[in-house]
Amino acid sequence: xxxxxxxxxxxxxxxxxxxxxxxxxxxxxxxxxxxxxxxxxxxxxxxxxxxxxxxxxxxxxxxxxxxxxxxxxxxxxxxxxxxxxxxxxxxxxxxxxxxxxxxxxxxxxxxxxxxxxxxxxxxxxxxxxxxxxxxxxxxxxxxxxxxxxxxxxxxxxxxxxxxxxxxxxxxxxxxxxxxxxxxxxxxxxxxxxxxxxxxxxxxxxxxxxxxxxxxxxxxxxxxxxxxxxxxxxxxxxxxxxxxxxxxxxxxxxxxxxxxxxxxxxxxxxxxxxxxxxxxxxxxxxxxxxxxxxxxxxxxxxxxxxxxxxxxxxxxxxxxxxxxxxxxxxxxxxxxxxxxxxxxxxxxxxxxxxxxxxxxxxxxxxxxxxxxxxxxxxxxxxxxxxxxxxxxxxxxxxxxxxxxxxxxxxxxxxxxxxxxxxxxxxxxxxxxxxxxxxxxxxxxxxxxxxxxxxxxxxxxxxxxxxxxxxxxxxxxxxxxxxxxxxxxxxxxxxxxxxxxx
DNA sequence: ATAGGGTTAG
Numbered sequence: 001x002x003x004x005x006x007x008x009x010x011x012x013x014x015x016x017x018x019x020x021x022x023x024x025x026x027x028x029x030x031x032x033x034x035x036x037x038x039x040x041x042x043x044x045x046x047x048x049x050x051x052x053x054x055x056x057x058x059x060x061x062x063x064x065x066x067x068x069x070x071x072x073x074x075x076x077x078x079x080x081x082x083x084x085x086x087x088x089x090x091x092x093x094x095x096x097x098x099x100x101x102x103x104x105x106x107x108x109x110x111x112x113x114x115x116x117x118x119x120x121x122x123x124x125x126x127x128x129x130x131x132x133x134x135x136x137x138x139x140x141x142x143x144x145x146x147x148x149x150x151x152x153x154x155x156x157x158x159x160x161x162x163x164x165x166x167x168x169x170x171x172x173x174x175x176x177x178x179x180x181x182x183x184x185x186x187x188x189x190x191x192x193x194x195x196x197x198x199x200x201x202x203x204x205x206x207x208x209x210x211x212x213x214x215x216x217x218x219x220x221x222x223x224x225x226x227x228x229x230x231x232x233x234x235x236x237x238x239x240x241x242x243x244x245x246x247x248x249x250x251x252x253x254x255x256x257x258x259x260x261x262x263x264x265x266x267x268x269x270x271x272x273x274x275x276x277x278x279x280x281x282x283x284x285x286x287x288x289x290x291x292x293x294x295x296x297x298x299x300x301x302x303x304x305x306x307x308x309x310x311x312x313x314x315x316x317x318x319x320x321x322x323x324x325x326x327x328x329x330x331x332x333x334x335x336x337x338x339x340x341x342x343x344x345x346x347x348x349x350x351x352x353x354x355x356x357x358x359x360x361x362x363x364x365x366x367x368x369x370x371x372x373x374x375x376x377x378x379x380x381x382x383x384x385x386x387x388x389x390x391x392x393x394x395x396x397x398x399x400x401x402x403x404x405x406x407x408x409x410x411x412x413x414x415x416x417x418x419x420x421x422x423x424x425x426x427x428x429x430x431x432x433x434x435x436x437x438x439x440x441x442x443x444x445x446x447x448x449x450x451x452x453x454x455x456x457x458x459x460x461x462x463x464x465x466x467x468x469x470x471x472x473x474x475x476x477x478x479x480x481x482x483x484x485x486x487x488x489x490x491x492x493x494x495x496x497x498x499x500x
Numbered sequence: 501a502t503a504g505g506g507t508t509a510g
């Protein structure tokens with residue numbers, strides 16, 4: 001078995017903890033034809049060495065999948081599994097595999113590895129491998145450059161990608177639409193429209209025809225930098241040269257929505273439908289967001305109706321966007337309705353959304369006292385289901401409970417939040433103290449004060465005043481004096497004096 | 501023949 005060590009200039013050798021630790025024979029196989037799925041994974045095939053005693057999988061934490069096509073002994077490693085490994089071992093792992101093949105790799109094998117690594121979001125390793133490419137007397141080909149452009153774009157570094165592109169063209173390779181569109185999109189995404197158009201000109205110069213995807217990227221870029229009118233003009237031009245698709249319409253609609261012109265977005269939707277284009281969930285979600293941001297969240301109900309009518313299933317984003325919008329503008333009951341529909345459709349709200357909903361209900365219940373039961377039930381259901389309850393949610397729930405005169409529940413929840421490590425604000429504390437005192441529960445109120453000391457928080461004058469007032473009312477003069485004294489010790493002088 | 505474009509909250 002050939003045990004090829006990395007050459008001295010190997011870009012891989014520095015990754016290796018020690019040379020040739022592997023007890024597995026590894027080879028690269030061009031499985032391109034065998035993989036038909038988009039995420040077919042790293043095209044690396046591992047074969048355990050039959051001559052060696054250990055035939056366990058390469059790394060204990062790695063789930064190595066059997067490839068039915070390649071036979072029993074041959075196993076493949078997928079990016080997902082690579083990613084599951086700790087960072088350091090991940091690199092070792094890949095490097096060990098490649099190490100065995102250095103010297104016999106063809107450029108197209110190398111490209112396969114690079115591509116798989118780009119897919120697996122291992123850009124740093126890609127750069128490392130690429131930088132050492134010539135050490136193995138491998139010449140980058142057109143596809144290599146294409147992958148590198150893509151890699152830099154993925155790293156949100158279109159300028160570097162552009163340099164690779166220039167180098168590629170210098171070598172006489174002509175990039176195609178997909179590559180140039182990737183680069184244009186990358187520039188657009190960071191708002192560098194000038195550079196995007198510069199690439200667009202390159203396209204023109206080399207006789208590469210832009211397609212609808214190219215135009216859509218530019219359109220989105222223009223909207224992103226706020227040049228809505230120009231984007232709209234571009235869209236009119238697109239219509240003259242290429243068939244716009246639903247992406248075009250969605251991009252333009254999003255542009256309008258983001259500047260508070262949702263009605264125009266809706267008009268565009270109608271136009272798209274008239275053209276026979278089928279709007280999808282993203283198209284509708286754009287509208288939910290637009291109307292929500294504009295302060296007309298109820299318009300979302302119309303959108304929801306339309307989307308169902310068009311046989312488009314609302315997804316998590318649809319509901320959460322709509323729900324957030326409704327809550328933002330105080331349409332809490334409508335929000336509750338949407339929440340129920342969402343649950344009914346098997347979509348589970350996450351912690352943030354639940355917190356938001358409960359806060360909305362609490363806020364509303366302070367004006368509509370009947371709602372407090374609904375709010376509190378939802379709050380308790382959250383706890384039972386194990387949702388993380390945020391500080392502000394506790395605070396509002398406690399406030400709502402105080403307002404509704406559910407003093408005991410307010411007290412219990414205050415203790416609960418402290419137990420969870422939250423430090424309640426003075427206002428929350430005083431609200432509970434006040435509510436407890438009003439209910440004559442002065443001992444509990446005093447306990448709240450003690451709780452604050454434990455959390456090294458100095459109560460405000462208000463806290464002491466409330467207590468002293470109630471103790472006076474109950475003619476517990478001695479206790480009132482004690483509280484007064486406790487205040488003075490902490491440098492607080494209450495307004496209320498113990499009654500003599 | 502591999503690759504390229506879209507939406508939410510906080």
